[in-house]
Amino acid sequence: MAVTDYALLILPSTNRVYAEASVRLTMSELMVFNRQALDGRIGDIATETIGGVPYVTFRAHRLDERDVALLANLSARYALYAREGELLRPLTVRPLDRFDSDLLTIQKYVGKTNEQFTKLLLNATVLATDAGPEMTERRLRVLDPMCGRGTTLNQAMMYGYDAAGLDVDAKDVEAYATFIRTWLKNKRLKHRAELTTVRRQKSPAARRLHVVVGASKEEYRAGEVIDVSMINADTRRGREFFKAGSFDAVVTDAPYGVQHGSRAEQGRLSRTPLGLLAEAIPVWAELVRPGGAVGISWNTLVGPRAELAALLTAAGLEVLDGEGYADFAHRVDQAIVRDLIVARRP
Numbered sequence: 140m141a142v143t144d145y146a147l148l149i150l151p152s153t154n155r156v157y158a159e160a161s162v163r164l165t166m167s168e169l170m171v172f173n174r175q176a177l178d179g180r181i182g183d184i185a186t187e188t189i190g191g192v193p194y195v196t197f198r199a200h201r202l203d204e205r206d207v208a209l210l211a212n213l214s215a216r217y218a219l220y221a222r223e224g225e226l227l228r229p230l231t232v233r234p235l236d237r238f239d240s241d242l243l244t245i246q247k248y249v250g251k252t253n254e255q256f257t258k259l260l261l262n263a264t265v266l267a268t269d270a271g272p273e274m275t276e277r278r279l280r281v282l283d284p285m286c287g288r289g290t291t292l293n294q295a296m297m298y299g300y301d302a303a304g305l306d307v308d309a310k311d312v313e314a315y316a317t318f319i320r321t322w323l324k325n326k327r328l329k330h331r332a333e334l335t336t337v338r339r340q341k342s343p344a345a346r347r348l349h350v351v352v353g354a355s356k357e358e359y360r361a362g363e364v365i366d367v368s369m370i371n372a373d374t375r376r377g378r379e380f381f382k383a384g385s386f387d388a389v390v391t392d393a394p395y396g397v398q399h400g401s402r403a404e405q406g407r408l409s410r411t412p413l414g415l416l417a418e419a420i421p422v423w424a425e426l427v428r429p430g431g432a433v434g435i436s437w438n439t440l441v442g443p444r445a446e447l448a449a450l451l452t453a454a455g456l457e458v459l460d461g462e463g464y465a466d467f468a469h470r471v472d473q474a475i476v477r478d479l480i481v482a483r484r485p
Contacts, residue, residue, distance in 0.1 A: 141200070141201070142198050142199065142200055143198070143199060143200070143201050143202070143221055143222075144196065144197075144198050144221070144222040145196065145197050145198070145199065145202070145219065145220065145221055145222060146187070146189060146194040146195070146196050146219075146220045146222055146227055147165065147169070147194060147195040147196070147197075147210075147213070147216060147217075147218075147219055147220075148192065148194055148216075148217045148218040148219075148220070149161055149162055149165060149193060149194070149195065149215050149216075149217055150215045150216060150217040150255065151217070152215075152253070152255060156470065156471060156472065157253050157255065157256065157469075157471075160469035160470070161215045161255070162186050162193050162195060163186075163466075163469070164214075164215065164256075164259060164467060164469060165195050165213060165214070165215045165216075166184055166185075166186065166195055166466075167463050167464075167466040167467050168213055168214060168215075168259055168262060168263065168463070169181065169184055169195060169197065169210075169213065169463075170184060170462050170463030170466070171262070171263050171266055171463035171464060172209060172210060172213070172262075172266060173463075174462060174463055175266035175267060175271045175272070176209055176266055176271055176272040176274070177199075177206060177209070180199050180200060181197050181198070181199045182197065182198050182199065183196070183197055183198040184196070184197045185197070189227070196222075202230075205275075207219065207230055207231075207232060208232075208233060208275045209274070209275055210232075211232035211233055211234040211235075212234050212235055212258075212262060212274070212275070212298075213262070214255045214256070214258035214259035214262060215255055215259075216232070216234075218232075219232055235274075235275055235297070235298045235299060236297050236298070237296070237297060237298070237299045237354040237365075238296065238297055238326070238328075238354065239326065241322075242293050242296065242297060242322060243257075243258075243290070243293050243294060243297065245318075245322070246288060246289075246290070246318055248288060248314075250287070251287075251288070251290060252287075252290050252392045252436075254290060254294070256436070256477075257290045257291055257294050257392070258294050259467075259479075260291075260390055260392070260434055260436050260479050261281065261291065261294050261295065261298075261388070261390050261434070262274075263434055263463075263464070263467070263479060263481055264388045264389075264390045264432050264433070264434030264481050265279060265281075265387070265388050265432070267432035267434070267459055267481045267482075267483055268387050268388055268430060268431050268432045268483070269430035269431075270387055270430070274298075278299065278300060278301065279295075279298075279300045279301070279387040279388065280300065280301045280302070280303075280385065280386050280387050280388075281295040281300050281301070281302045281303070281386060281387065281388045281389075281390055282302070282303050282304070282305075282377075282381070282385070282386040282388070282389045282390070282423075282426060282427075283302070283303075283304045283305075283389075283390055283391050284304070284305045284374040284377055284389060284391050284419065284422075284423055284426075285305065285306060285374050285391045285392070285393065285394070285419075286304025286305060286306050286311075286315075286369060286391070287306060287308075287311050287392075288311050288314050288315045288318070289304060289315040289318070289319070289369060291304070291390055291391070291392070292304050292315075292367055292369065293319075295367075296352075296365055296367055299354065299365060300365070301365060301366040301367070302365075302366075302367045302368075303367070303368045303369070303370070303381065303386070304368070304369040304370070305369075305370050305372055305373075305374045305376075305377055305380070306369065306370075306371060306372075306374075307371070307372065307373045307374070308371075309346065309371050312346060312348060312369055312370075312371040315348065315369055316332070316334050316348045316369070319332065319348075319350055319367070320332045323350070323352060328352055328353065328354075328359075329352070329353045329356050329359035329360075330350060330351060330352035330353070330359070331349075331350070331351045331352075332348070332349070332350045332351075333348070333349050334346065334347070334348050334349075335347055335349070337370065337380065339379065344372070344379065345370050345371050345372040345376075345379075345380065346370070346371040347368060347369070347370045347371070347380075348368060348369045348370075349366075349367075349368045350366075350367040350368070351364045351365070351366055351367075352364060352365050352367070353365070374415075374419045374422070374423075375415075375418050375419050375422055376422075377419075377422045377423065377425075377426055378422055378425060378426070381426055383425045383426065384425075384426070384427070384428035384429065384431075385426055385428070386426055386427050386428065386431060387427070387428060387431045387432075388427070388431055388432055388433075388434065389423045389426060389427045389431070389432075389433045389434070390433075390434045390435075391434075391435055391436075392435075392436045392437075393412045393415075393416060393435055393436065393437040393438075394412045394415070395412070395437070395438040395441070395474075395475050395477075412437060412438075412441065412442060413441075413442045413446055413447065413450070416435070416437075416442075416447065416450055417450055420433070420450050420451060420454045420456075421453075421454045423454075424451075424454035424455055424456055424484060427484050428484070429484055429485065430483070430484065430485075431483070431484050432481055432482065432483045432484065433451065433456060433481070433482050433484070434479060434480070434481045435447065435479065435480055435481075436477055436478065436479040436480075437477070437478065437479075437480075438471075438474075438475045438476065438477060439468060439476045439477070439478050440474065440475065440476055444478060444480060447480055448480060448482075451480070451482040452482075455484070455485075456482035456483060456484055457482055457483045457484075457485060458480065458481070458482045459481045459482065459483065464480075464481055467479045
């Protein structure tokens with residue numbers, strides 16, 4: 140079977156620093172897709188400038204419809220081409236996206252994780268699960284246990300996945316509730332959205348936003364809905380609200396320890412997220428089902444990779460390393476070098 144050359148045009152980013160890293164990050168993400176879902180059939184992954192524009196290039200026996208459907212969801216994919224001599228022939232891509240892109244881009248606030256990176260983190264984690272090769276065909280359930288204002292929940296929703304989040308900051312939960320209700324109303328999508336109180340033994344335990352939405356009126360009427368919830372509670376209390384083994388993927392962007400910090404039990408501000416993660420990771424490991432995965436991004440300047448890997452291993456998870464997964468570190472600013480780590484539950 141003949142080998143075909145391909146070229147991937149990178150999506151422009153409004154974030155200059157992330158744009159500079161996006162080509163290298165895309166190479167790593169493509170390696171993960173290749174390793175976890177394409178049986179290692181892609182080779183010669185490299186960067187090349189074509190017509191003055193940077194591309195990620197690779198070779199493979201001709202990609203079939205399923206392969207293209209998977210690669211359509213690369214976080215920085217703008218266009219995918221088959222190379223024929225000096226010509227680029229565009230391939231028709233049909234990403235998973237069920238909603239308009241402004242679901243991800245319209246929110247602007249200090250500390251928001253770049254939405255391209257959020258998608259990359261979700262992809263890298265989902266691909267590590269048993270369901271990874273069928274990520275375009277299966278309805279998965281995703282938890283962000285430190286979800287802030289819901290960027291991960293929105294990306295999961297874009298994929299048509301069910302999503303849940305925990306966040307200790309009541310203002311973030313209120314802000315997300317306001318945003319998602321307004322967005323759904325403006326898009327005229329059939330939905331239900333309720334902000335209620337969760338009770339335990341007749342006493343208030345937390346506030347909970349619950350959203351049920353259909354990507355179309357027909358799907359909503361047929362009960363083919365996407366379920367999204369956010370609970371205002373400490374992540375370490377996750378087992379109070381969710382059953383063990385409830386999620387295919389647990390995905391979160393940990394506090395960087397610079398802008399955010401994390402709070403210990405006594406309320407003092409800690410400059411490292413590792414203390415919080417040491418208590419939270421065993422809870423997250425219980426919430427992910429066998430064959431599922433946990434993906435965490437964090438600031439390496441306040442927590443070495445080896446220490447985070449040790450916490451995940453101690454919780455009974457298997458850390459993925461090697462090609463792709465070892466090459467995601469990139470600078471965000473002078474105080475933050477972000478990396479991600481993924482671990483599977485056997």
